[in-house]
Amino acid sequence: MKSLILDSSTRLLVLTGAGVSAESGVPTFRGMGGLWENRPVEEVASPQGFTEDPVRVWRFYSQRREGAAGVHPNPGHTALAEWERHLGDRFLLATQNVDGLHQRAGSQRVVEMHGNLFKTRCSNCERPPMDDTTVYPEGTVPRCGACGGSLRPHIVWFGENLDEADLGRIGEFLTRGDGKLVFLAAGTSGAVWPAAGLVDQVRKLGGETWLVNFDPPENAERFRHFVQGRSGELLPRLATLA
């Protein structure tokens, strides 16, 4: 198998998607047909879906909280945390996942591009997001203690913009200029932007690009190296820490 050399000149950005949590038992989006209660996930995980039926949206996220709380990081998560310990501030992990498994595996330099399943914020006022593992009972829409507005999951829904500070942190890391830029995407279909465009930014900067994925992506030619298989098996063996 090819080896990813992580040495004192490497600056590594990793992008993960649902496939990295699949071996922990967390279902992927496109793998499960993208339906929930026979509705497209896009309809539930969207501002329109929340306005239309907040009870249904909270049922969806409460079920995902219940499911995610019972799973554990897999060797793929653990390998990424080890790479971070080896590279220090020359490592950054941008994840599309909201399950918190990277942090539970020890990753600290993490940008949660799509939010976090275990955070809740007010849909009406500017109160900062709060940690919240509550699995709300059926029919409940929690209310904000400050303004009485409906609370919502702190998740970036379809049609919403990502946090500018998150995008800025990733952009600053990419253009920092020190060392040799390397990008590795793992467990992502590359279906959702702007995460899917990171590989193009890296190529424009002359960086090296890797994809570790179960299925070949439509856009395989955008990656210099493609290692096919399960991230939980491949990531622990892929890197040479020099």
Ligand code: APR
């Ligand atoms: N190891 C590696 N790759 C895997 C594994 C595995 N064990 N299992 C599945 N995969 C791959 C699949 O081949 C697929 O290409 O992971 C990818 C998962 O793709 P998606 O389900 O589309 O997940 P993701 O790319 O994270 O979706 C992006 O879409 O629904 C929105 O906001 C949501 O963050 C999500 C975004």
